[in-house]
Amino acid sequence: MSDPQVWDDVDAYFTRHLSPQDDALDAALRDSDAAGLPPIAVSAPQGKLLRLLAEIQGARRILEIGTLGGYSTIWLARALPADGRLVTLEYSARHAEVAVANLARAGFGALADVRVGPALESLPKLAEEQPPPFDLVFIDADKANNPHYVEWALKLTAVGSVIVVDNVVRGGRVADPDATDGAVLGTRAAIELIAGHPRLSGTAVQTVGAKGYDGFALARVTS
Ligand code: SAH
Ligand code: DHB
Ligand code: MG
Numbered sequence: 001m002s003d004p005q006v007w008d009d010v011d012a013y014f015t016r017h018l019s020p021q022d023d024a025l026d027a028a029l030r031d032s033d034a035a036g037l038p039p040i041a042v043s044a045p046q047g048k049l050l051r052l053l054a055e056i057q058g059a060r061r062i063l064e065i066g067t068l069g070g071y072s073t074i075w076l077a078r079a080l081p082a083d084g085r086l087v088t089l090e091y092s093a094r095h096a097e098v099a100v101a102n103l104a105r106a107g108f109g110a111l112a113d114v115r116v117g118p119a120l121e122s123l124p125k126l127a128e129e130q131p132p133p134f135d136l137v138f139i140d141a142d143k144a145n146n147p148h149y150v151e152w153a154l155k156l157t158a159v160g161s162v163i164v165v166d167n168v169v170r171g172g173r174v175a176d177p178d179a180t181d182g183a184v185l186g187t188r189a190a191i192e193l194i195a196g197h198p199r200l201s202g203t204a205v206q207t208v209g210a211k212g213y214d215g216f217a218l219a220r221v222t223s
Pocket of ligand 3: 041140
């Protein structure tokens with residue numbers, strides 16, 4: 001059924017059973033809303049998918065591009081061991097401030113490193129620190145820069161690392177030949193980069209749910 005109300009109901013059903021009552025996540029969304037942040041965090045089932053991907057991966061180090069209020073960050077942080085590391089990059093100082101408070105309340109004040117500024121400035125600074133490779137990179141910021149973020153992810157990862165790109169479908173616009181907006185063109189460039197890259201093996205999956213009709217790309221660094 002292609003009815004958004006049904007997608008919502010099914011997401012509510014899955015959430016009720018698979019990621020029930022969760023004070024830290026509920027509070028993160030509530031305070032993000034109260035601070036006027038846009039309601040564009042991943043859904044609970046998507047957040048749980050991120051956590052499971054990171055756990056399946058045995059991730060010890062995670063990089064996120066696009067923090068918002070830290071909702072997806074909390075899901076990802078829960079996959080990490082106590083001595084794990086999570087760096088998350090956010091353009092907006094206001095969003096980052098909300099995220100820092102949400103992460104602290106969730107118990108990740110020490111583990112999560114929120115860095116403010118345009119990610120294309122934060123990424124070269126991060127690379128200069130020569131961090132150990134990140135095991136998982138979640139790309140979820142300004143979509144026009146998606147191909148650049150995939151390139152940076154390649155520089156900051158190693159064989160076996162996983163790259164996830166959010167919002168690659170956007171109601172189907174990714175395949176609209178008449179689309180001219182930067183988000184669609186950037187996402188398409190990222191898909192085509194993954195498709196043609198000798199060091200990446202990837203796919204993309206369409207999703208429906210509380211966040212509408214969208215999808216994510218998943219790639220593994222192969223060499
Ligand atoms: N990952 C979050 C949602 C992120 S929304 C979650 O699912 O909970 C996208 C975020 O990217 C916004 O907070 C926006 O401010 C940020 N952003 C936009 N352009 C950016 C840039 N150039 N560098 C870093 N962050 C950016
Ligand atoms: C938007 C951004 C997101 O990361 C998302 O998951 C949904 C919507 C947006 O910019 O509209
Ligand atoms: Mg997103």
